[in-house]
Amino acid sequence: MDELCSLPSGGAPPCISERERSIVTAGRSRTAIHCTDDSLAGSVSQRACVFCGARVVLNPVTDAVHLVHGPIGCASYTWDIRGSLSSGSEMFRNSFSTDMKERDVIFGGEKKLAACIDEIVEEHHPPAIFVYATCVSGMIGDDIVAVCNAASRRHATEVIPVESSGFISGNKVVGYRAAALALMRLITPKEGETVEKTRKLNFLGEYNLSGEMWLARRYLTEMGIGINVAFTGDSTVADLKRAPGACLNIVQCTGSMHWVAMQLEKEFGTPYMDVNFFGAENTAESLKKIARFYADEAVMERTEALIARETARIAPDLAWYRERLAGKRAAIYVGGAYKAVALIRQLRGLGMEIVLTGTQTGKKEEYATISGLLDEGAIVVDDTNPAEIERFLREMKVDVMAGGVKERVLATKLGVGFVDHNHDRKECLAGFDGAVHFAREVYTSACSPVWKHIRPFGGA
Amino acid sequence: MMADHGNVRQVNENQCQQCMPLGGVIALRGVAGSMAVIHGSQGCSTYMRLTCVNHYNEPVDIASSSLNEKQTIHGGEANLKKALDNVRRVYNPSVIGVLTTCLAETMGEDLDRIIRDYTDERGLDGVEIVAVPTPSYGGSHTEGYWAATKAVIARFARPTEPHWRINVIVPHVSPADLREIKRILSLMGLEYILLPDYSMTLDRPYAEQYSKIPEGGTTAADIAAMPGALLTIQFGETCPDRLSPGLWLEQEYGVPLVTLPLPAGVEACDRLMKVLQKVTGREMPDVLSNERGWLLDAMADAHKYNSEGRPVIYGEPETVCALTRVCLENGAYPAVIASGSHEGRLDGHLAPLLAAVEGEAPVVLEGTDFAAIEAAALRAGANIAVGNSGGKFFTERHGIIVVRAGFPVHDRIGGQRILTVGYAGTLALLDRITNTLLEQKHGSYRRLRRDEMMGTTVSGGV
Numbered sequence: 001m002d003e004l005c006s007l008p009s010g011g012a013p014p015c016i017s018e019r020e021r022s023i024v025t026a027g028r029s030r031t032a033i034h035c036t037d038d039s040l041a042g043s044v045s046q047r048a049c050v051f052c053g054a055r056v057v058l059n060p061v062t063d064a065v066h067l068v069h070g071p072i073g074c075a076s077y078t079w080d081i082r083g084s085l086s087s088g089s090e091m092f093r094n095s096f097s098t099d100m101k102e103r104d105v106i107f108g109g110e111k112k113l114a115a116c117i118d119e120i121v122e123e124h125h126p127p128a129i130f131v132y133a134t135c136v137s138g139m140i141g142d143d144i145v146a147v148c149n150a151a152s153r154r155h156a157t158e159v160i161p162v163e164s165s166g167f168i169s170g171n172k173v174v175g176y177r178a179a180a181l182a183l184m185r186l187i188t189p190k191e192g193e194t195v196e197k198t199r200k201l202n203f204l205g206e207y208n209l210s211g212e213m214w215l216a217r218r219y220l221t222e223m224g225i226g227i228n229v230a231f232t233g234d235s236t237v238a239d240l241k242r243a244p245g246a247c248l249n250i251v252q253c254t255g256s257m258h259w260v261a262m263q264l265e266k267e268f269g270t271p272y273m274d275v276n277f278f279g280a281e282n283t284a285e286s287l288k289k290i291a292r293f294y295a296d297e298a299v300m301e302r303t304e305a306l307i308a309r310e311t312a313r314i315a316p317d318l319a320w321y322r323e324r325l326a327g328k329r330a331a332i333y334v335g336g337a338y339k340a341v342a343l344i345r346q347l348r349g350l351g352m353e354i355v356l357t358g359t360q361t362g363k364k365e366e367y368a369t370i371s372g373l374l375d376e377g378a379i380v381v382d383d384t385n386p387a388e389i390e391r392f393l394r395e396m397k398v399d400v401m402a403g404g405v406k407e408r409v410l411a412t413k414l415g416v417g418f419v420d421h422n423h424d425r426k427e428c429l430a431g432f433d434g435a436v437h438f439a440r441e442v443y444t445s446a447c448s449p450v451w452k453h454i455r456p457f458g459g460a
Numbered sequence: 461m462m463a464d465h466g467n468v469r470q471v472n473e474n475q476c477q478q479c480m481p482l483g484g485v486i487a488l489r490g491v492a493g494s495m496a497v498i499h500g501s502q503g504c505s506t507y508m509r510l511t512c513v514n515h516y517n518e519p520v521d522i523a524s525s526s527l528n529e530k531q532t533i534h535g536g537e538a539n540l541k542k543a544l545d546n547v548r549r550v551y552n553p554s555v556i557g558v559l560t561t562c563l564a565e566t567m568g569e570d571l572d573r574i575i576r577d578y579t580d581e582r583g584l585d586g587v588e589i590v591a592v593p594t595p596s597y598g599g600s601h602t603e604g605y606w607a608a609t610k611a612v613i614a615r616f617a618r619p620t621e622p623h624w625r626i627n628v629i630v631p632h633v634s635p636a637d638l639r640e641i642k643r644i645l646s647l648m649g650l651e652y653i654l655l656p657d658y659s660m661t662l663d664r665p666y667a668e669q670y671s672k673i674p675e676g677g678t679t680a681a682d683i684a685a686m687p688g689a690l691l692t693i694q695f696g697e698t699c700p701d702r703l704s705p706g707l708w709l710e711q712e713y714g715v716p717l718v719t720l721p722l723p724a725g726v727e728a729c730d731r732l733m734k735v736l737q738k739v740t741g742r743e744m745p746d747v748l749s750n751e752r753g754w755l756l757d758a759m760a761d762a763h764k765y766n767s768e769g770r771p772v773i774y775g776e777p778e779t780v781c782a783l784t785r786v787c788l789e790n791g792a793y794p795a796v797i798a799s800g801s802h803e804g805r806l807d808g809h810l811a812p813l814l815a816a817v818e819g820e821a822p823v824v825l826e827g828t829d830f831a832a833i834e835a836a837a838l839r840a841g842a843n844i845a846v847g848n849s850g851g852k853f854f855t856e857r858h859g860i861i862v863v864r865a866g867f868p869v870h871d872r873i874g875g876q877r878i879l880t881v882g883y884a885g886t887l888a889l890l891d892r893i894t895n896t897l898l899e900q901k902h903g904s905y906r907r908l909r910r911d912e913m914m915g916t917t918v919s920g921g922v
Contacts (some may be wrong), residue, residue: 015550016546016550038526038528040525040526040542040546040549041525041526041539042523042524042546042550043526044505044521044522044523044524045506045526046506047502047506047508048502048503049502049503049504050503050505050508052503054505063483067471070479070562070596071597072475072596072597072600073478073479073480073482073562073564073596074503074506077478077479077507079474079475079509079850094831096470096471097473097475098470098471099472100562102597102598105562105566105595109664112470115471116471119470120471135500135501135532135561136562136596139532139566150475166501166563167500167527167531167532167563169528170502170524170526179812261499268605315474333731386519386670387550387672390672405520406506409517409518410519413519413666413669414668414669454666
């Protein structure tokens with residue numbers, strides 16, 4: 001039972017030998033990281049499931065009802081878990097479940113599902129209902145597609161199946177695809193319907209956490225560019241149906257939305273480009289890229305002016321934080337690679353050294369990008385677990401970690417500062433203002449006086 | 461009492477419960493050297509970890525057999541065995557609790573057989589594996605908690621020579637509540653076996669390190685000795701008989717069972733003290749009688765304010781009964797009493813307590829959701845809520861402030877420290893309730909009186 005793997009960094013962490021290929025060292029190692037596989041049983045992965053992936057992508061559609069077809073747990077754990085803000089309806093913050101019981105598992109849950117849809121329509125009249133399949137409803141073979149289609153006809157409203165049975169994969173990315181299919185079904189015009197093309201763009205993979213989409217919209221408006229609809233932050237069903245009318249799709253969370261962007265290009269001929277609004281540099285680059293697409297002198301000028309003004313405005317603040325954070329050692333463990341890349345650039349911009357970067361769902365190419373950004377000797381890890389994180393935080397002498405909720409308590413247990421970058425965050429971390437908020441978040445944790453005080457009694 | 465079983469609806473809107481295996485995870489944390497393995501798909505364990513992290517502010521590692529499509533069709537045996545191997549390798553637990561999910565149960569996994577084979581194949585020594593069926597469709601986290609506690613006792617209990625310790629079996633309360641119960645027992649000079657005891661595992665002192673399996677919890681040796689105890693005190697009025705650990709000990713080993721309500725409120729605390737006095741032959745120590753006196757003094761000081769409270773109380777059945785007792789004793793007659801669990805037999809347990817309510821009887825809801833609770837609370841004119849974070853919409857939508865108690869508390873810090881039991885815990889809870897009522901009153905009475913006297917608007921409110 002003592003098959004310990006050897007870390008490329010020279011340590012011998014108590015990790016599982018089968019995970020050896022999921023941990024590499026930047027610079028020295030040329031071997032590609034092992035990733036995108038199912039989580040190893042018993043490894044205590046930080047990953048969620050297919051259903052979770054689908055739910056987080058679709059949840060910010062504000063006026064839709066999200067109905068989870070399964071036993072109670074799946075719905076109750078995902079009730080209002082996103083920090084997405086809405087300018088109108090708050091319907092999305094409710095959690096609906098068919099609450100399958102033993103008899104439904106034995107006799108099938110289709111009738112109950114239909115009855116639940118009827119009740120929801122009668123009480124709330126939503127413009128759309130997303131119906132999520134879970135492990136059990138998928139396993140017993142409930143035909144949610146048929147039930148949804150029948151309900152759509154019965155009520156003349158959108159009832160959209162999301163095939164997100166958790167067991168399909170331990171990888172959330174598979175759930176992103178289920179959500180994407182549901183979105184495409186909603187977006188695609190029905191026979192006889194047409195959507196006028198406009199000069200506006202769609203913002204894909206932007207969930208309006210703490211109003212981040214609104215901030216980006218302010219920039220774009222100033223540049224003279226309108227947002228047609230964001231997927232799915234602060235969107236409504238009616239907004240989404242106008243999606244084919246955009247002239248460009250910009251993609252932020254690539255993991256959840258690249259496939260949708262490709263579909264939109266195929267179906268409606270809309271081109272797409274990747275953007276990233278995390279960090280001042282990334283924001284400036286993205287705005288320029290968008291402006292260039294419009295090939296309009298006035299737009300370009302306004303963009304340059306905006307970037308110059310905003311960059312100058314936040315520079316003193318960033319310098320203040322940089323002075324205090326320079327030389328500190330940071331670790332990153334997040335869900336998707338686009339966020340990891342953005343965090344590396346931002347932390348480095350604050351003068352910090354990144355000693356560990358990992359993701360739950362990164363792909364080979366994305367890990368190559370990450371490795372290329374890091375200094376030699378930094379650890380890159382896929383689908384890690386608490387035992388490994390503990391080891392890395394200690395061995396790499398980390399001062400501050402950026403990640404999600406489960407990493408938070410692990411870091412603080414070890415006396416390591418922590419920056420929350422999860423999907424229910426309450427701080428706006430995007431754009432120029434977000435860059436300052438982010439620096440403040442890092443500073444308030446890395447430089448908190450508590451680290452000087454919390455030590456065992458009588459300790460040095 | 462107006463029993464309103466609003467269960468004509470099929471759809472559950474805003475859940476007032478978590479799933480069954482989560483309760484099992486928490487109970488297992490009260491067993492020394494234990495680690496939980498969830499037999500199901502990856503997401504279940506992650507969600508349960510998140511819920512525990514947010515409430516307890518502690519890392520709670522839960523392994524998963526990470527079933528995917530292939531195993532769902534062909535059986536999850538190989539994955540479960542691999543999960544057990546890896547968990548033993550990294551965590552080196554002395555007890556592994558395997559909790560099933562709805563997926564594993566629907567697949568029809570023969571857990572006992574798999575674990576028997578695994579134990580034989582690996583020639584296991586020094587690690588005990590306890591299997592607990594906890595399908596999500598079988599009940600809420602409350603039932604999962606009781607099921608796991610009972611399964612642990614059934615696994616470890618051995619015929620034992622009679623001894624003078626007593627068994628104390630607790631429902632799902634906070635680590636702070638567990639510590640308070642232990643303090644009371646110690647002050648009475650009692651030797652006891654408390655199960656489950658997660659007072660140190662789900663609320664760790666800072667130590668500059670992370671223990672994969674934190675120290676603490678009831679030891680297997682102590683659990684083995686439970687059949688020889690003088691008696692069992694089980695704080696579990698609402699525990700279903702088929703899941704009752706104390707009843708099992710009584711039926712299998714003849715250990716007399718004393719069922720008591722969770723000791724919150726003067727009367728319930730007094731009942732516990734009387735039993736403890738009878739067992740030990742000792743008087744109540746000064747510390748506790750002072751605490752009792754302070755509670756009474758506070759109740760007298762605060763009764764006018766509390767009489768204005770019309771609480772909506774919700775959560776796990778045993779917690780709900782305890783919170784109801786405290787509110788009733790202080791003249792804050794509940795508007796609504798509700799639980800997401802449908803197995804607590806709340807109607808029956810509450811009937812004698814509610815008989816004394818003057819004025820409109822509270823609405824009692826079981827197996828319910830927050831949509832139903834919210835509607836009932838508004839109809840009944842509730843002006844304060846007592847329960848977990850699920851009641852956040854009472855405040856957001858209607859300005860009814862929630863005094864957070866029970867589980868889960870994920871939008872405030874310190875869920876692990878919420879104290880509600882004992883005379884001291886009751887007083888801590890009561891002060892929070894009273895002050896919430898005062899805060900609302902002082903925050904609005906000038907405007908309300910002015911409007912009322914000047915006839916500008918017709919207002920309700922506190």
